[in-house]
Each structure stands twice: as C-alpha cells, then as structure tokens.
Amino acid sequence: MQLSTPVVALTTIDIQNIETDHGAVILITDGLGANYINPEKIPYALDGNPLEKPDVKNISAFAKDGLQAFSVLIPSTKGENGHSVIVTGNPGATTAMIAYNDATIYDIARDNGYIMFAILEKGDTAELIDKQDITIHDSTTSINDPQMKVVLNNFPDQPDNDMILDVEQIFKEYAILAPTYIQQYKEGEIERYNAYNLWGIETSLKVIEMMEQYPDQKYILTTNIGAIDAAGIYRRNEGYVECIEALDIMVQPLIERTEDNDLAFILTSDHGMAFQSTDGRGGSKSGKYATSPEVLQIPFIATSSNIERKFIREQIGQEDIAPTILSILDLPNELRFSAGDSFASKRYVNFKILLPENGSVSISSKEIVLKAEDDSEYIFYGLEPDKEYSITAELSGNDEQVYERTVFADSDKIIRFNEDKETGEKENMIPKGTRRTIGSIFIIIINMAGLVMIFRVIKS
Numbered sequence: 117m118q119l120s121t122p123v124v125a126l127t128t129i130d131i132q133n134i135e136t137d138h139g140a141v142i143l144i145t146d147g148l149g150a151n152y153i154n155p156e157k158i159p160y161a162l163d164g165n166p167l168e169k170p171d172v173k174n175i176s177a178f179a180k181d182g183l184q185a186f187s188v189l190i191p192s193t194k195g196e197n198g199h200s201v202i203v204t205g206n207p208g209a210t211t212a213m214i215a216y217n218d219a220t221i222y223d224i225a226r227d228n229g230y231i232m233f234a235i236l237e238k239g240d241t242a243e244l245i246d247k248q249d250i251t252i253h254d255s256t257t258s259i260n261d262p263q264m265k266v267v268l269n270n271f272p273d274q275p276d277n278d279m280i281l282d283v284e285q286i287f288k289e290y291a292i293l294a295p296t297y298i299q300q301y302k303e304g305e306i307e308r309y310n311a312y313n314l315w316g317i318e319t320s321l322k323v324i325e326m327m328e329q330y331p332d333q334k335y336i337l338t339t340n341i342g343a344i345d346a347a348g349i350y351r352r353n354e355g356y357v358e359c360i361e362a363l364d365i366m367v368q369p370l371i372e373r374t375e376d377n378d379l380a381f382i383l384t385s386d387h388g389m390a391f392q393s394t395d396g397r398g399g400s401k402s403g404k405y406a407t408s409p410e411v412l413q414i415p416f417i418a419t420s421s422n423i424e425r426k427f428i429r430e431q432i433g434q435e436d437i438a439p440t441i442l443s444i445l446d447l448p449n450e451l452r453f454s455a456g457d458s459f460a461s462k463r464y465v466n467f468k469i470l471l472p473e474n475g476s477v478s479i480s481s482k483e484i485v486l487k488a489e490d491d492s493e494y495i496f497y498g499l500e501p502d503k504e505y506s507i508t509a510e511l512s513g514n515d516e517q518v519y520e521r522t523v524f525a526d527s528d529k530i531i532r533f534n535e536d537k538e539t540g541e542k543e544n545m546i547p548k549g550t551r552r553t554i555g556s557i558f559i560i561i562i563n564m565a566g567l568v569m570i571f572r573v574i575k576s
Contacts, residue, residue: 127491131484132498134464135421136446139230139335140380141320141370144202145363146238147345147400149388150413152360154186159410161391167353167410168394170360174368175383175417182419183440183461185428190387190414191435193406198386198414198434199239199340203247205438205454214243218452221438222247222336228447230334231275233283235319237262237312238342239386245269248338249280252287252319254294259312259346260303264291279330283323290319306355309343310362316341317366324373348389348398356389356398371419380420380444384437387411418460420444426461443528446497450530458527465525467496467505470532475511501525509533 151159152169155176159167190198191207200209203220214220222232232248240253245267256263266287274280297315301307320339327335347359367383374381389398390408399405406412416437423444435456439449443458448468469477476489479496481503488494490512499505502525509519519533 126493126495127488128495128497129486129488130497131486132464134446134498137380137420137422137444138331138378139337140382140420140441140445141324141374142336142338142382142384142441143320143367143370144199144239144338144340145344145383145385146340146342147348147356147387147389147398148360148385148415149390149410150186150188150385150415151388151410152357153415157186161353161393161396162404162408163393165394167391168357170357170364172360172364174364174371178367178371178381178383178419179417181425182417183423183426183428183459185416185432185459186413187429187431188384188414188416188437189431189433190412191433193387193401193411199241199244201434202384202386202437203244205435205449205451205456207433207435207455209435209453211241211243213453214241214247216452218450220247221441221447221451224442224447224450225334225336225445226271226273227450228334230336231280232336232338233323234338234340235287235316235323236338236340237316238345239340249274250283250287252291254342257342259298259309259343262294262298262312262315264294266291275333276330279327279333282326282329286319286322286326290315290322304350306347306351306358306362309347309351309355309359310366312343313341313359313363314366317363317370320370321373324377324379328377345389345400348391348400350397352397353391353394356391375419378421380418382416382418382441382444384416385414388414416440418444422446422462424461424463428459432459446528448495448530449528460527463501464498465501466528467494467499467507467523467525468528468530469494469496469507469509470530470534471509471511471519472534473511473513475509475517477507477509480506480508499525501527507531 151157153172153175161167200211200214204213234248234251236253238257245251249269251267252264254262255265268284294315297311298308316339323337344359348356371381387400388411389400390405390410391398400411436459439454439456439458440460442449443460471492474492477494478487504524507521511517
C-alpha cells in the first residue's frame with residue numbers, strides 16, 4: 117500500500133496496482149439502434165415485418181472483447197436530449213443542464229487533470245461545446261453542405277498551450293477538407309453519407325496520432341457521427357444498413373489506435389431508428405416511431421484495460437452511461453444531477469471519502485485495515501469488490517467527532533460523512549467524550565441490573 121502526497125486536500129491510497137487508461141474516445145453514432153447490431157435480436161418494421169440487418173464483423177469482435185450492453189433504454193427520442201443524458205447521467209437532462217458546474221463527465225475529468233476535444237457532426241449544442249477545450253463542429257449539420265467551425269475555449273488550468281495549438285491546427289485543416297470528402301459523390305448517394313462519417317473518423321485518428329507527442333496528458337475525445345441517422349430517414353432501411361456496414365469498416369483502425377495508446381474506446385448512440393415498412397423511410401421522434409423498441413434501445417460497448425469481458429442482459433438506462441464512463445476511467449462519480457449507476461465490470465472498486473473537515477479515515481474488513489490521516493478528502497483505489505467494509509472517520513478539531521458506516525463494495529462509491537442528501541438523516545456522529553460517557557453509563561446500568569437479579573434470587 118502506498119500513500120501519495122496530498123494534492124489540493126486530496127489523499128490517494130493505492131491498495132493494489134490498477135491499470136487506468138490514459139483517457140477515452142467516446143464515439144456517439146446518431147441513430148444507431150441496438151437491435152440492428154445485437155446478434156440476438158431481429159429488428160422489425162412498424163408493420164411487423166422483419167428488417168434487414170447490417171453485417172458488423174468489426175463491431176461484433178470489438179464487443180466480444182469488452183463490456184457489452186445492447187439493451188440500454190433511452191428516456192427521450194429527441195437527439196439533443198440523448199446527448200445530454202449521455203454526459204450528465206440524468207434521464208431528464210436537457211442542454212441547459214449541461215451548462216451547470218460539475219454537471220457532466222467533462223467537468224469531473226477536468227477536475228482530475230484531463231483535457232477535452234470534440235468532433236461533432238450533429239451533437240453541437242453551445243452548452244456541450246463550452247465544456248470542451250477545443251471543438252470542431254458542423255454549423256449547418258448538413259451532409260450536402262457541411263460548414264465546419266473550430267471553437268477554442270480558454271480554461272484557467274489549461275495545460276501546455278502548444279498541445280492545444282496543435283489540435284487547433286488539425287481541426288482547421290480538416291475544416292477545409294470536409295467539403296472535399298463529400299463533393300466527389302452526387303447528392304443523395306449513399307457514398308456521400310459514408311464520406312461524411314469518414315471525415316469524422318479520420319479527424320479523430322489524426323488527433324490521437326498527434327497526442328502521442330504528449331504522453332503525460334490525459335484526455336477525452338468525443339466524436340459524434342451523424343450520417344447513420346440521416347441515412348435512415350432519407351435512404352430507407354437499405355441505406356441505413358449500408359451506412360452502418362461502412363462505419364463498421366471505418367471504426368476498426370480507430371479501435372486499434374485507441375488500444376495502442378492505452379485509451380478506453382466507447383461506442384454508443386443517442387437513439388435508434390424505426391421504419392414504417394421494409395421499404396419505407398425511417399424516423400425516431402414522431403409518435404408512431406417514438407415508442408418502437410428499435411428506437412428506444414441503443415448499444416453501449418466499451419473496451420478498456422481495467423474492465424472485464426461482460427455481456428449485460430438486464431435492462432439498463434441511458435442515464436447509467438455517464439457513471440459507467442467515469443468508473444472505467446477510475447474517476448469519482450461526483451456528477452451534480454446524476455441519477456444513474458455504473459455497470460462497469462472491474463476486478464476492484466474505489467472509495468472516495470469526504471469529511472466535513474480534516475481528520476483521519478480507517479477502512480477495515482476481515483483481511484485488511486487501512487488508515488490515512490490529515491486530510492478532508494481521500495480516494496482508496498483497488499479495494500476488493502463484493503465485500504463489506506467498516507469505515508471510521510475521526511475529525512481533528514477540538515470537539516473530536518467519530519463517524520461510522522458500513523459499506524458494501526459492489527461498485528465505486530462516494531462516501532460523504534455529513535448530512536445524507538437523500539434522507540436528510542445524520543451519520544452516526546457522536547463526540548468521543550460523549551461516547552465514552554454513554555458507554556460507562558451503560559456498564560453501570562448493566563451491573564446494577566445484575567445486582568438486583570442476584571438479590572432477588574438470594575431472597576427467594
């Protein structure tokens with residue numbers, strides 16, 4: 117066990133060696149329904165006829181190596197709300213919620229030294245852009261006339277300026293290149309849709325390649341691919357399938373590049389796609405489409421050095437994605453509005469313990485006793501999962517307080533020793549001197565009761 121030097125009132129305790137990725141690439145594929153890539157499912161049109169499924173060899177192989185959840189239920193069919201839910205962990209999230217401090221995965225990552233890049237073809241709300249260090253986005257969201265704009269934000273603790281400028285240069289070059297990707301194909305051809313997606317993937321690859329020059333900097337790259345959604349609407353089921361199959365080919369080098377650079381790779385979607393019939397146009401937002409399982413169920417697939425292979429069959433929610441991403445990156449889930457739970461499968465769990473003021477913390481089980489002191493925030497990395505731990509915290513003030521709690525380690529936890537947010541109840545918080553006095557009184561009472569019983573026995 118090693119104790120690191122406290123940094124900004126935070127002490128970290130490494131109980132075992134854990135492998136945390138250097139960052140993450142989050143690929144949000146607009147309009148990709150889980151039933152179209154889930155090998156166990158058959159998608160159906162609204163008229164009851166089965167639909168053609170794409171052949172996704174690369175995505176399937178990628179899914180088998182990581183964490184698979186093909187039954188992630190979305191709370192809303194509005195695309196911008198789906199993006200908001202993914203990054204906040206709140207099922208009722210809107211773009212306005214993103215703007216709050218500590219509302220998104222990006223806020224939590226930034227507090228832990230990450231920087232953020234985004235390549236957005238469709239999910240380009242101002243609030244989401246404001247959370248990134250630098251963004252390139254399609255201001256028209258038009259496959260026929262893409263107009264890519266680069267937005268650079270200045271944050272107080274922004275790292276190496278040369279690195280930000282390097283990414284900005286890449287984004288400016290690819291902003292100029294974007295129209296050339298699609299103009300070689302006629303308007304309406306499926307190749308134009310595929311070229312639009314290819315631009316997003318190749319821009320991502322270029323950023324990851326450049327970041328190899330800065331091996332000490334952790335980052336999150338969010339890439340939003342928009343053509344699958346549009347293909348379903350305008351090119352029917354046939355074009356939708358072709359666009360997914362083309363993406364399956366494009367995504368392979370991106371997966372390989374993330375593995376080579378110790379990055380987690382995450383694939384998900386804002387919503388799925390439904391079709392009126394096998395040859396009808398698709399949709400997701402209007403009443404007749406919005407209640408279809410093909411729209412409401414999205415995929416979540418992730419690979420990372422610290423998660424185990426797992427196929428999740430039970431129903432989970434889109435609001436669970438943000439806590440899961442934080443767990444994969446070993447970041448504490450301090451999302452301000454989150455209502456979700458992590459479903460990441462790791463061989464260990466982490467506890468973040470918060471005290472109202474400086475003090476000491478001890479964690480014990482049958483096998484271990486850990487203690488750290490002289491801080492108000494602690495993170496214990498690498499606890500054995502599926503065990504019960506007793507946690508005791510003692511404050512350092514004149515009126516020494518002792519807090520106690522028993523916690524079952526089924527997932528990463530944040531343990532606050534103060535007023536409970538959900539119930540309003542207080543922790544087991546009793547001053548040390550009072551605890552000793554109460555204990556003495558109880559001993560006296562027990563002894564007196566024993567004497568009374570003995571006297572009665574003798575008298576009888």
